[in-house]
Amino acid sequence: MGAGYTAPMQDRPTDPTLKLLLEALALAPDNAPLRMHVATAMEKAAQPRDALSHFERLLGDRALGDDAGLGAARCALSLGELDRALGFVNAVLTSVPEHAMGLLLRARVHERRNEHRDARRDYERAVQLDPELADTKLWDALLPSREEPDGAVGKEAETGPREGVTFADVGGLDDVKERIRMRIVLPFQKPDLFAAFGKKGGGGMLFYGPPGCGKTFLARATAGECGAHFVSVGLHEVLDMWIGNSERQLHAIFEDARRRAPTVLFFDEVDALGMQRAKLVTGAMRGVITQFLAELDGFASRNEKVLVLGATNTPWDVDSAFRRPGRFSQVLFVPPPDRPGRAQILKLKLAEKPQGPMDFLRLAEVTEGWSGADLENLIDAAAESAIGKSLASGKVEPITMPMLEAARARLRPSTREWFGTIRNHVQFANESGQYDEAADYMRRHNLM
Ligand SMILES: Nc1ncnc2c1ncn2[C@@H]1O[C@H](COP(=O)(O)OP(=O)(O)OP(=O)(O)O)[C@@H](O)[C@H]1O
Ligand SMILES: [Mg+2]
Incomplete structure (x- = not known):
């Protein structure tokens, strides 16, 4: 961590006390309480950028962890760097879940x-x-304000066009990214060109595949590629709240997306609707689904700058009515990352962490079947070893190959089970070819 840190030599503190503190710190850079003092004084003096670098240095040195973490989060918040702020405060709350100040922040x-x-x-x-x-x-x-009930219901996250991830943050999955680019991003950006060739816009895309392989991440990155807002709706949560005046709320979510256009409106766990329909008991639920389909159809015909995406682990639970033209007409399999993809994911996820010499291809070779999330866990486990070692030695110890290999031997990949579940559907319920991509993958990997 210390490596990326640039000493704020350029600071031109106007406050004389702060100036003294900085001079003292220059003489005793390892004095953590003093640095804490400096950071806090800078924060008070409305210099959040510089304060943040000191808090980060303290975190890197593993000194005054919770206080430094909260300080870093406060500064990132005041700089409007919300993802970073959330990262800092989550780290504190992971070690002390009931940290009242942390929760407030x-x-x-x-x-x-x-x-x-x-x-x-x-x-x-x-x-x-x-x-x-x-x-x-x-x-x-x-x-809840006048405007909020629509906006907030079941909505997880929302990012402006400039924030957030793009395809560059997604490791591997080159074919998948290319398909999304051709079928979704370009038609979204250049509807006229596609119309000239008789291609209609509209119609969403449904991602399916094993857990942890990047469906949700890709949806967010697609929004980034389109330069669009990202609105994520977790359907399980929404449905719970919806017994009663659900249709109106659903309409409000779509309206909200229209108002903020360009928007990528992402429905996670689309199967929630399908399953509810199968177990359908109340007329109210039927109304919600009808409303949902009507909203999708409305988008298809009006050609607005709203792109609808969905994701599911269990595509067979998604009602076939959802797949008609103009609805989720395109289905895309998001496979576990291949070897170069795994190497890239490991590299991306390790990028910000102290690390020794790495052989990413070797790691990728021994992690066949590991999802992106599995690889993240692997790095977390190795990071824990590095932290333990750092605590023992009193200095920052990097993550090393042996740490990663030891973690790999302890952990198991999580995608096998899913392929076990889909096998029957691929073999016996694939008349319309909707699972062809998964079937092809399974054949190539001896999973059938
Ligand atoms: N190809 C990838 N490149 C970079 N990171 C990835 C990739 N795949 C997964 N990840 C990481 O793993 C995490 C989990 O991925 P994500 O939530 O997108 O999976 P998912 O397919 O939606 O899983 P689920 O089916 O459980 O919802 C992401 O936050 C991301 O950090
Ligand atoms: Mg997901």
């Missing part, structure tokens, strides 16, 4: 990210733990 971060439901949950817990933390202004901002 995370509530603020969620509020800024328009994730009001998460914000309310964190805020309520924080105040339960420490009533002194009550902040009526924040709470008012979190109360």
Whole structure:
């Protein structure tokens, strides 16, 4: 961590106390409490960028962890770097889940990210733990407003066109990315060109595949490629809330997406609707599904700058009505990463961490069948060893190949089970060829 740190020599502190503190720190750079002092003083002096670099240095040195983590999160928040802020505060809450200040801070971060439901949950817990933390202004901002019920229902995350990930952050999956680019991104960006060749826009794409292989991540990256807002709707959550006035809420989510266009509207766990339909008991649920399909059809005909994507682990639970033209008419298999893909994912995920010499191809060779999420776990496990070693030695120890190999021997890949489940569907329920891509993958990998 210390490597990426640039000493804020250029600071021109106007505050004389701060100037003194900085001079002292230059003489004793390893004095963690002093650096904490400096960081806090800078934060107070409205220099969040410099303060953040000191907090990060403390984190890198594993000194004053929680306080440094919260300081870093506060600074990132005030800089508007919301993903980073969330990362910092989550790290604190992972080590101390009931950290009241941490929860309050995370509530603020969620509020800024328009994730009001998460914000309310964190805020309520924080105040339960420490009533002194009550902040009526924040709470008012979190109360469902006139506009919010539509926006907030079941919505997980939302990013502006400039933030967020793109295909460059997705390791491997070159074919998948190319297909999305041709079938989705380009028609979205150049509808007129496609229309000239008789290709209609509209119609969403449904991603399916084993867990942890990047369906959700790809949807977010697709929004990044399109330069569009990303709105993610977790259908399981939404459906719970919807017994009652559901259609209106669903319509509001679509309307909201239209208003913010260009938007990628992403429905995670689309199978939730299919399953509910199979178990259909109430007329109310039928109404929701009808409404959902009508909204999709509306998009197809109006050709608006809203792209609808969906993802599922269990495509066989998704009702065939969803796959008609103009709805989720395109189905795309998102496979586990291949060897070069795994090497790239490992490289991407290790990029920000202290590391020794790496042989990514060798690691990729011994992780056949590992998902992106599995590879992330592998790195986490190795990072824990490095942290343990650092604590023992008192300096930052990098992640090494032997640490990764040891972690690999302990962990198991998670995609096999899924292929076990889909096998029957591929063999006996693939009349329309919807699982051809999965079948092809399974044949090539001796999974059938
Ligand atoms: N190809 C990839 N490149 C980079 N990161 C990846 C890739 N695949 C997965 N990941 C990482 O793994 C995490 C989990 O992936 P993601 O949530 O997108 O999987 P998923 O297919 O949606 O899984 P699920 O079916 O469980 O919802 C992501 O947050 C991402 O960091
Ligand atoms: Mg997912």
